[in-house]
Amino acid sequence: MHTLDSSGLRVLTREECLRLLSRAPIGRIVFTDRALPAVQPVTFRLDGDSVVIRTSPGSKLAAATRHAVVAFEADDFDVERRTGWSVTAVGRARAVRDPDEIARLSELPPAAWAPGERNHYIVVDMEQVTGREITRE
Amino acid sequence: MHTLDSSGLRVLTREECLRLLSRAPIGRIVFTDRALPAVQPVTFRLDGDSVVIRTSPGSKLAAATRHAVVAFEADDFDVERRTGWSVTAVGRARAVRDPDEIARLSELPPAAWAPGERNHYIVVDMEQVTGREITRE
Numbered sequence A, B: 001m002h003t004l005d006s007s008g009l010r011v012l013t014r015e016e017c018l019r020l021l022s023r024a025p026i027g028r029i030v031f032t033d034r035a036l037p038a039v040q041p042v043t044f045r046l047d048g049d050s051v052v053i054r055t056s057p058g059s060k061l062a063a064a065t066r067h068a069v070v071a072f073e074a075d076d077f078d079v080e081r082r083t084g085w086s087v088t089a090v091g092r093a094r095a096v097r098d099p100d101e102i103a104r105l106s107e108l109p110p111a112a113w114a115p116g117e118r119n120h121y122i123v124v125d126m127e128q129v130t131g132r133e134i135t136r137e
Helices: A014-025 A060-064 A098-104 B014-023 B060-064 B099-105
Strands: A026-034 A036-043 A045-047 A051-057 A069-078 A082-097 A121-133 B026-033 B038-042 B046-047 B052-054 B069-078 B083-094 B120-136
Touching: A014 A045, A014 A069, A014 A082, A014 A098, A014 A121, A026 A060, A026 B038, A036 A051, A036 A060, A036 B026, A036 B069, A036 B083, A051 A060, A060 A121, A069 A121, A069 B026, A069 B038, A082 B038, A098 A121, B014 B046, B014 B069, B014 B083, B014 B120, B026 B060, B038 B052, B038 B060, B052 B060, B052 B083, B060 B099, B060 B120, B069 B120, B099 B120
Parallel strands: none
Antiparallel strands: A026 A036, A026 A069, A045 A051, A051 A121, A069 A082, A082 A121, B026 B038, B026 B069, B046 B052, B052 B120, B069 B083, B083 B120
16 A cells, blocks of 8 residues: 555655665755755765765855754656656754764765865754655556 | 866856756755755756746645745766766746746646646746766866
């Protein structure tokens, strides 16, 4: 049995959402920048119920997401078949300050593609996690 | 000559951004839903300096974007090569009410994948358009 939303898309369970997120190489963090909606693609790692993003301490992303409630989205679509899924998580972002936590996170597989020093970690502790799938029967 | 941003990514010109958007099959609309950041993948068409999204009149997207300033993002990444681009536009969303405009937009190639009636058009008139590219030399 599948639950459909008002648009006819299949509603994914939290477990399905986390499994899809764990395999996605790229996501998008959604935040507010000077009172305007902003979105930035990032590489990330899932760490339990948290999304871990590695950035530089002086980045706009680091400044704008400090203590902010953000959304995090990942998706994958097959344009030919018109199928795919998307998962969105909402939670509070925090900069990691604890040296032990930084040491632990630095042992997660490297993910940053952009050049430059990336020793600043933003963690989004996911509260709501929702997802949809569009399939062809 | 290429302009680099503070993260070392190449800054795309507006013309490059519009060209990339014109070829992208999927984008993501970023808005606020009950005071929380929200993001939803959508198929879309570029219509001059506007992004046209087709949805159903009763959708959450239609309600939440009414007269709102939204962001619209599209990207494409090559995970193997660690290259890619992203473009973000910010502008005011409006529901199309004018029958002539609806008739004209309905002749744009069909784009909605989700089932159900999709006779409601949201247009985002892009004000800011910014983009970044990550390449390997």
